[in-house]
Amino acid sequence: MPTFVYMTRCDGCGQCVDICPSDIMHIDKTLRRAYNIEPNMCWECYSCVKACPHHAIDVRGYADFAPLGHSVRVHRDEEKGTIAWRIKFRNGKKDMDLLAPITTKPWGTCIPQLSEEAAPSKEMRDSELLFNEPKYVRMDDGGLHTLESNGLKLKEGVYY
Amino acid sequence: MITTNPFYELTALISSEIMQGYIILMFILVVLGTVLDMMHKKSAQYFFENAKKAKESAKRSVSTGEKSGLAVATLANEVLTSGEFSNPKRRLSHLLTMYGFILFVVTTAMMIFGADTSSGTLPMLWHLGAAMLCIGGYWFWFFIRVDVNSEGVRWYQLRRADLFIVSLLLTATFALIWSYLQSGTGAVADMGWTSLFFALFIISNTVLFSTVMWSKFAHMFFKPAAAFQKRVAEADGSNLNLPADYDLTDPAVQAKFPDIPEYMGKNPAYMGPGIRRESANHY
Numbered sequence: 001m002p003t004f005v006y007m008t009r010c011d012g013c014g015q016c017v018d019i020c021p022s023d024i025m026h027i028d029k030t031l032r033r034a035y036n037i038e039p040n041m042c043w044e045c046y047s048c049v050k051a052c053p054h055h056a057i058d059v060r061g062y063a064d065f066a067p068l069g070h071s072v073r074v075h076r077d078e079e080k081g082t083i084a085w086r087i088k089f090r091n092g093k094k095d096m097d098l099l100a101p102i103t104t105k106p107w108g109t110c111i112p113q114l115s116e117e118a119a120p121s122k123e124m125r126d127s128e129l130l131f132n133e134p135k136y137v138r139m140d141d142g143g144l145h146t147l148e149s150n151g152l153k154l155k156e157g158v159y160y
Numbered sequence: 161m162i163t164t165n166p167f168y169e170l171t172a173l174i175s176s177e178i179m180q181g182y183i184i185l186m187f188i189l190v191v192l193g194t195v196l197d198m199m200h201k202k203s204a205q206y207f208f209e210n211a212k213k214a215k216e217s218a219k220r221s222v223s224t225g226e227k228s229g230l231a232v233a234t235l236a237n238e239v240l241t242s243g244e245f246s247n248p249k250r251r252l253s254h255l256l257t258m259y260g261f262i263l264f265v266v267t268t269a270m271m272i273f274g275a276d277t278s279s280g281t282l283p284m285l286w287h288l289g290a291a292m293l294c295i296g297g298y299w300f301w302f303f304i305r306v307d308v309n310s311e312g313v314r315w316y317q318l319r320r321a322d323l324f325i326v327s328l329l330l331t332a333t334f335a336l337i338w339s340y341l342q343s344g345t346g347a348v349a350d351m352g353w354t355s356l357f358f359a360l361f362i363i364s365n366t367v368l369f370s371t372v373m374w375s376k377f378a379h380m381f382f383k384p385a386a387a388f389q390k391r392v393a394e395a396d397g398s399n400l401n402l403p404a405d406y407d408l409t410d411p412a413v414q415a416k417f418p419d420i421p422e423y424m425g426k427n428p429a430y431m432g433p434g435i436r437r438e439s440a441n442h443y
Contacts, residue, residue: 006400008386012306013247018440029313030321032306051435053246055402071401078434081424084403092217099406099417101424102431147423154423 001060002042003049005034009056016048016057050076050083078102081154101154161343162287163280166335167271169342170358179272186369193372194381200373203382211389219397230391238387247439250304256296257328263289264332287339293332297325323367324375330364 003025005016010033016025017034024038025048034056036042049057061070069090076083085098112132120131129138137145147153167179198204222230237243242258245251267286277283305325307313318326338357372378393399406413408428414421420428 009390011245011250014306014440015435019435027307029307030319032321053436055400073400073402075403075405077405078436079431080406080408081428081431082406082408082420084406086401086403088217088401097403097416099403099413100419 001062002039002044003036003057003059004039005036006056006058007031007033009054010034010052011054011056013053015051015053019047019051021045021047046074050074076102161340162284164339164343165271165277165283166286166339166342167268168277176272176274183269183272186365189370190372190377193370194378196373197378207385207389211392214389214393214396214398214400217398217401222392222396226395227392230395231388234384234388234391239384244383244387246436247304250300253296253300253304256292257300258296260289260292260294260296260332261328264293264335265289287336290332290336290339293328294336297329297332301325301329320374321376323371324377327364327368327371327375331361331368334361334364 012027012032012034014027014034017027019025022038022041022043024036024041025034026037027033028035034048044059046059049059055073055075058071058073060068061072067090071088072085074083074085081102083100083102085096087096087098088094114132117132124131143149170179242251242254245254263285267282267289271277271282271286275282302308302315305315308315334357338354338361341354341357368375368377397404406417408414408420408424409426414426
């Protein structure tokens with residue numbers, strides 16, 4: 001189920017409009033608040049939920065695996081470099097907190113410059129791997145990649 | 161112009177009792193409009209249901225003393241300094257319009273109810289209020305307004321949602337023009353322009369105060385209540401089911417989430433402003 005906006009919290013700043021990969025978060029023309037213009041095209045990537053500075057966006061889970069009355073909410077704090085989730089079951093008793101370092105690259109640093117990349121060779125075209133796939137996501141070369149196994153460290157801006 | 165009471169000459173045409181009656185009528189219309197708006201939108205009902213829900217999912221109770229502290233913080237941050245806006249331009253424009261409006265309304269009422277204007281301070285504040293309203297308001301109208309800025313809508317495309325800001329801006333603009341024309345002499349002043357702009361001022365003013373039910377006017381009463389509720393929800397842990405704001409240097413937090421000290425160290429560094437580094441203008 002798609003995102004929805006708490007109208008009393010939204011101030012129409014446009015961060016969700018900016019980040020939505022499906023371009024379905026828009027500003028309502030009458031209320032001047034964000035809303036999901038095409039809920040059935042939303043694939044719940046949570047980008048807008050995490051980008052909203054006022055926590056005005058929430059997502060309804062699918063009723064088959066997350067019955068109504070539950071809550072899954074997130075706070076992505078880039079200044080601290082952490083992402084916190086709170087998952088509450090519909091019985092109101094099970095209330096889980098999760099906190100982890102953000103492991104994606106910082107905002108604006110990963111715009112692919114595909115025109116500058118070398119064209120894929122015949123061998124690469126025939127391979128199962130995606131073009132330009134980072135070695136860190138490959139599973140065919142040694143064990144699972146971790147920060148430690150690759151000699152990487154978290155640093156400012158959540159860079160490796 | 162700036163130090164003359166613009167309502168002084170008017171007393172020759174309209175008795176001050178009628179002007180005072182008009183102010184009282186506008187006040188009644190605002191109260192009535194707010195109550196009707198509340199009934200129509202069921203905002204009070206939503207507010208109290210929300211408060212009840214938050215209380216049920218609260219992790220701890222907030223004492224009365226703590227609540228009054230939160231009320232003071234809401235007043236200082238959200239109400240008096242428009243702290244809710246994360247965009248500094250919107251915040252500044254809101255501060256200009258808000259304080260401009262307050263100055264304008266209060267000085268108008270004071271001058272009409274017979275305050276002493278001989279020193280020229282009150283008329284000066286009245287003009288200052290109207291000018292602040294115009295600066296903040298037109299800046300907002302032409303550049304900052306959400307769908308002008310985000311959706312590429314033209315500034316002249318009006319909708320019902322614009323009732324408040326447009327009538328407010330027209331009131332301040334017509335008031336300034338009317339005051340300017342009064343101070344002038346000769347052809348312009350004789351041709352009835354002064355009366356025309358006074359009439360326009362009164363019309364826009366009446367629209368502003370009589371359309372509270374349909375306009376955004378009542379936000380000045382609802383917003384502080386909502387901001388206070390948000391602070392209480394943060395304090396009692398219900399916080400709309402959002403995760404807590406963890407202090408990463410707290411040993412209890414580090415023990416509960418061992419990933420944090422393992423990858424980020426015991427005293428994690430500042431990770432940069434992230435998405436807030438630039439404004440949302442990539443669409």
